[in-house]
Amino acid sequence: MHAALPQGEQEAGSVDSSASPPRDLRRIDIHPDHWYPLAWSHEVKRGRAHGVRFAGEPIVLVRPESGKVFALEDRCAHRQVPLHAGVVDGESIRCCYHGWTYDCTGRCTDIPYLGRERLPNGVRAYPCREEAGLIFVFTGDPSLAADAKFPDLVSATDKAYKTRRFGREVKCHYSFMHENLMDMNHQFLHRRQMGSMRARSLGRRRGEDWIEVDYTFAREAGKQPIGEALVFGQKRGTQPDTAHKDVMTVRTEYPYQTLKIRTKDDTMVMDLWIAYVPLDAEQRTNRTFGLLSIRRPKIPVLLDTAWPLLVWFTERIFKEDRWIVEREQEAHDRQGADHNHEVFPVIIDLRALLMERGVPSRAQAERGHDGHDGRRVLFIQPIQELPAS
Amino acid sequence: MHAALPQGEQEAGSVDSSASPPRDLRRIDIHPDHWYPLAWSHEVKRGRAHGVRFAGEPIVLVRPESGKVFALEDRCAHRQVPLHAGVVDGESIRCCYHGWTYDCTGRCTDIPYLGRERLPNGVRAYPCREEAGLIFVFTGDPSLAADAKFPDLVSATDKAYKTRRFGREVKCHYSFMHENLMDMNHQFLHRRQMGSMRARSLGRRRGEDWIEVDYTFAREAGKQPIGEALVFGQKRGTQPDTAHKDVMTVRTEYPYQTLKIRTKDDTMVMDLWIAYVPLDAEQRTNRTFGLLSIRRPKIPVLLDTAWPLLVWFTERIFKEDRWIVEREQEAHDRQGADHNHEVFPVIIDLRALLMERGVPSRAQAERGHDGHDGRRVLFIQPIQELPAS
Amino acid sequence: MHAALPQGEQEAGSVDSSASPPRDLRRIDIHPDHWYPLAWSHEVKRGRAHGVRFAGEPIVLVRPESGKVFALEDRCAHRQVPLHAGVVDGESIRCCYHGWTYDCTGRCTDIPYLGRERLPNGVRAYPCREEAGLIFVFTGDPSLAADAKFPDLVSATDKAYKTRRFGREVKCHYSFMHENLMDMNHQFLHRRQMGSMRARSLGRRRGEDWIEVDYTFAREAGKQPIGEALVFGQKRGTQPDTAHKDVMTVRTEYPYQTLKIRTKDDTMVMDLWIAYVPLDAEQRTNRTFGLLSIRRPKIPVLLDTAWPLLVWFTERIFKEDRWIVEREQEAHDRQGADHNHEVFPVIIDLRALLMERGVPSRAQAERGHDGHDGRRVLFIQPIQELPAS
Known part of the structure; x- marks a missing residue:
């Protein structure tokens, strides 16, 4: 009487013709090599920083006085605290804790209590575009951003x-x-x-x-x-x-x-x-x-x-x-x-x-949800589509 | 000084004479092959569905206009959403999402956008009895329900x-x-x-x-x-x-x-x-x-x-x-x-x-709480009972 | 561009000269063999018990009418319920559930429905001192308490x-x-x-x-x-x-x-x-x-x-x-x-x-956070300290 078995346990022709068992769609991450909107333009005010998140990655959007938003990893290289709690200083963002400073490329340009010849590398920067009231970030491999399709708005x-x-x-x-x-x-x-x-x-x-x-x-x-x-x-x-x-x-x-x-x-x-x-x-x-x-x-x-x-x-x-x-x-x-x-x-x-x-x-695999729990999920044979009239 | 060791680590005659280590009582599930009250009668109104739960299993209690309550698995066979959010339609329950319809046996009797010759199996139905203001469901093997002892109320x-x-x-x-x-x-x-x-x-x-x-x-x-x-x-x-x-x-x-x-x-x-x-x-x-x-x-x-x-x-x-x-x-x-x-x-x-x-x-075993954590739990020798006077 | 790698993956002279990988400081427990303040004096009223916690261990602080606070494991030896919900009775604490009674050494001195010749061991007692408005407990090996350094207040x-x-x-x-x-x-x-x-x-x-x-x-x-x-x-x-x-x-x-x-x-x-x-x-x-x-x-x-x-x-x-x-x-x-x-x-x-x-x-090791996750954490070469002027 119990019909809600995983689909793979039902006898049916499979839409997916591959030999290995199809994976659980809910364990498929969205592909990062695209432009994703991470905030509305009005959320990132001039002279302010705004923290957002993409698939667990913290990202800070910074709008300096000049107006052009840039996007960095939202963690100070020093003690990993969120940069979005920091202070926008000219074209840079200064961490709220010890004042480490980063420019729009993520480079660390100042540590107040340290000589400038010894500065660390800094943090990751993300390609960033603002269109139609949205702030888009290219969340994947930055070398692919220039050629990636941008949505038609x-x-x-x-x-x-x-x-x-x-x-x-x-x-x-x-x-x-x-x-x-x-x-x-x-x-x-x-x-x-x-x-x-x-x-x-x-x-x-x-x-x-x-x-x-x-x-x-x-x-x-x-x-x-x-x-x-x-x-x-x-x-x-x-x-x-x-x-x-x-x-x-x-x-x-x-x-x-x-x-x-x-x-x-x-x-x-x-x-x-x-x-x-x-x-x-x-x-x-x-x-x-x-x-x-x-x-x-x-x-x-x-x-x-x-x-x-x-x-x-x-x-x-x-x-x-x-x-x-x-x-x-x-x-x-x-x-x-x-x-x-x-x-x-x-x-x-x-x-x-x-x-x-x-x-x-990746996250679910790390937690042991790798889909190999004995419940294989297959597609069953679809019904015929209704003919267009 | 620390007396709260697991009981098995104490020297004592054991009430449990079996060779294998006794299990942790808090990791023993209640046996499903019984009649359990899952709701008060007044909670399941005429023409309405009511969602309940037994040991993690979602169950929907449906009281059609005729009045006799029936119990189904509370998940639509299609997309697993709760049937209790659906609509009671005559002697059936219709899922709120795409309108799939189930009768009191759990059989799927209608999918509005699909021919009736291709209907899927449906969902699990549970034996159900209403007594003394309580709605009882037989939660285990349904073939045992008829002979199972019903409580004296x-x-x-x-x-x-x-x-x-x-x-x-x-x-x-x-x-x-x-x-x-x-x-x-x-x-x-x-x-x-x-x-x-x-x-x-x-x-x-x-x-x-x-x-x-x-x-x-x-x-x-x-x-x-x-x-x-x-x-x-x-x-x-x-x-x-x-x-x-x-x-x-x-x-x-x-x-x-x-x-x-x-x-x-x-x-x-x-x-x-x-x-x-x-x-x-x-x-x-x-x-x-x-x-x-x-x-x-x-x-x-x-x-x-x-x-x-x-x-x-x-x-x-x-x-x-x-x-x-x-x-x-x-x-x-x-x-x-x-x-x-x-x-x-x-x-x-x-x-x-x-x-x-x-x-x-089962649930605790799946999460790795199988009792084999090196802490064996044994009964110690009991005191003598007070003599009845 | 991503500078926030674990420190061990960076090429740098290591401050830590040991061969084995340094551990994650956030997975180092505080050492228990010290006197720790667990409550303010005013939190433990005369004739009352007060529950506190040290690194997951429940501890009850009891101030009998005589005024001198003592500290016990905050779990009745019988059914593990918190003793701090009990009743202070003379120089003892009586569990709220079945009335098992413990003195300041943790010894069980009475079970109301059981003969006194068959009493169980009792619960752990902790060395306890009250100074400068704080109640200190020695949370580690009690045999070390007498010689342990007490803070200068x-x-x-x-x-x-x-x-x-x-x-x-x-x-x-x-x-x-x-x-x-x-x-x-x-x-x-x-x-x-x-x-x-x-x-x-x-x-x-x-x-x-x-x-x-x-x-x-x-x-x-x-x-x-x-x-x-x-x-x-x-x-x-x-x-x-x-x-x-x-x-x-x-x-x-x-x-x-x-x-x-x-x-x-x-x-x-x-x-x-x-x-x-x-x-x-x-x-x-x-x-x-x-x-x-x-x-x-x-x-x-x-x-x-x-x-x-x-x-x-x-x-x-x-x-x-x-x-x-x-x-x-x-x-x-x-x-x-x-x-x-x-x-x-x-x-x-x-x-x-x-x-x-x-x-x-220990707790993090039990949950699989043992630091051996392929991310080794090393110290990088420090900057020179600013010369004192």
Whole structure:
């Protein structure tokens, strides 16, 4: 009667064709060789330092009076205390404890009680860029930063759109976030906000480092809420004819995610860009940074007027999503392995992508969670995708 | 000078004659093949689901509109989120996330976005019975449920008695609870409520799955409190002649415990039934469910009038007991082994019974607490029991 | 660019000439064979018991009506519950649970329900002394207590001084406390309270179980705060001529620490005695007991009047110190090894002393933190000390 066995113990054709057992997705770290947003611009004030965290690494963001933010390891080379508690001094940061001083390259340029000919090496510096109100840090091998892809944040700076910046800390592995947004069959979770909606998957596409899926939606009962109309486009009755509907495209382009809604004339009415940044070394928490851009209508003041309602509506939705993904993480922590029984091909593909692009968890391996606990996790044969109509 | 060595390191004849080292009682799990109360009836409302826990297993109790409660594993087969957050739909429960639906046998009967011919197996179902205001679940092998002994709760439904339902979560292993209630030499703990009382053990009896002991009590100083008179019978002065006293019998009939007080004419004036349900996988917390039945006097209104005092009195006693058993668990956690130095034969026998009827802890073994830490725990030779007079 | 490697991985002449890898100082337990203050006298009231803790060992301090405090293991030999919750009965302590009774030697003298000819051994007793408002316990081998050095607390009982007793629990290894107080180059931390001060080390001396260093201070900018004047002596302008300055001597005489300020005529104007008592078994927290004695001026009332200001000032300083050493402990916990990059010879010597006099951590070894994690921690070549002028 007990169906919640680890998937590998079930007889089924495996999507993953490799010989070795697939690893637990929740033990795959996000790949560090990307540009990650670590703070909002307004969080790092001029003449101040701000401490953040990426996958357990403490990083200090410093905005000297000149304004250009730089990023260093957030530990004084001397006694490892956080540099973010220090004092910005010209273009340098001075540790609060004994006053050791570092420039934007991490070099130690002064120890007040020591001759300058004997200074130690200093601390690690990270490549840093500020775009669209976000401070991005290249968290991996710095020699790869210059050639690394930087995310497209066009809508967030396009005046045709009004953009909401949002996000919170969420106590789960980043992969749950990707799965939650991409699987639109979870509308049942938002039934109080959205009424009875049915998503219909029109088909999926996949590239080397991305996957995307198109959806249309049909209302099964009730009226469209006003908040939803603002976010997902105008109210169009309950006609079943999908040809007249807006199309939502959800895309994971590693490591980011987007959700775009286009009308039948291919106008993009909504553009959401979102990133999930692991905070702790075990990557069981993430901080979410989202840019939600809504195309301004012909009478722009309408959008401004309705904005508080949109904020309220999206907060409610995000709160429900946050709650459920934290329950998923809790279940994983208790079960000690991924017991998910996924049947939706889009999510099965997404999981494979996240697995391929990430790296095995170092922190969890050090704690003995190496996945070799006798519970092997395999993919079961997926169901056929619903044909696009 | 240090006497608190593990008992096995002391030279003493061993009560346990087996060759292999006795295990630590606090690493013995309660046996799952019994009926355990997991909730009060009033906690599971019609048309609602309620999440509970047995030894780390999440269980959802569902009361559909028809009224008959059923019990399932509290994890959706899909993504392992708690079913108790779902929606009761007719005689089924629907998961809050993607709407997967389960009937009272745990079978998955609907996935809204998937054809019905491809449904997965579902989740585990548990045998479930509702009696005397409690919802009982058979937590072990379901094929044994029909023949398993069900507790005798006669007094709780007998109109000759008035019954108080009580209980709380207590942060200790269930075995400390059994020992606390059975060892009436701990009256010193309740000196503020009870005054100076001295228990006298009249003798013990033991069967295959039970042990019981009789006590009489003598007041050493002070007056009998009114609360105690209500619970333990009428005030009788301080005469030392035990022939005229009430007899208290404390019995562990695995896994339950009872405490009955009978007058010299063998009328049962008080009947307490109590169960301790482990909550976490390591069984270091338990939820207590107690039914305290007091025989109605000839003028029944007296009992109703005095009831609030009785509630207050028993809460005070229970609070003291809860405090001390939690300190015992704390000591065990810090010492990493059972350093108890038991001298009372009744409790030595009780410990042997609990050891025999339980099963070695799986959760603690997984965490490396397998008892083989070089500290062997043996029983020392018990003192002679006081002769019954 | 990453300079915060464990020190052993850097090429450098090693101060420690031994062949085996030096241990991590934060995994060195304080040596138990000393007299440690475990409570203030006023915390142990007549007729009461008070529970304290030394490196994970629970100890009960009992003050019977006669007034002379004694110290026992704070666990009843019977069921290991804390004796400090018991009742002081004449010159004995009676356990709150079943009333087992212990005298000042730890001997069990009564079990109310058991004949006296069969009493168990009892519990460990500790040598105990009360001096200068502190209750000292000898926490190690009791046979060494009589010959062990007892700290000199003369100023705290000398009427020429007014003494403040202070201290708090601090969440760090005791060694961080010693380093903090002895390295006066950390005045930058107290810049808000002290203004811009520069310490100058005049030289250090070392004996078998002690090390001390002399400092003078020069004000680099701003005025002397009144609080500082009270603690560190009279205001003397900003003249650079050190010949006219007071000399501060900081000394670690294992396991205690002192800080004395003497004027040029060798009058001791301030005498601080301080001890750091590990609380938990891993010794990652300590309780600080400090006696700060200020020499009374010729018009004594001035000191009394200014006392609240002195209390406020020292609390502010101590709060900053507490904050920074807790950050040091956090960094050590996260990095899993001592990554300190010490350059100040006084502190390098102090660390060697604390290492030699302590004992390897048992609790951390049991948890697998034995230092053999491939990160060897070595001392790098120290800088030359500033010549005394």
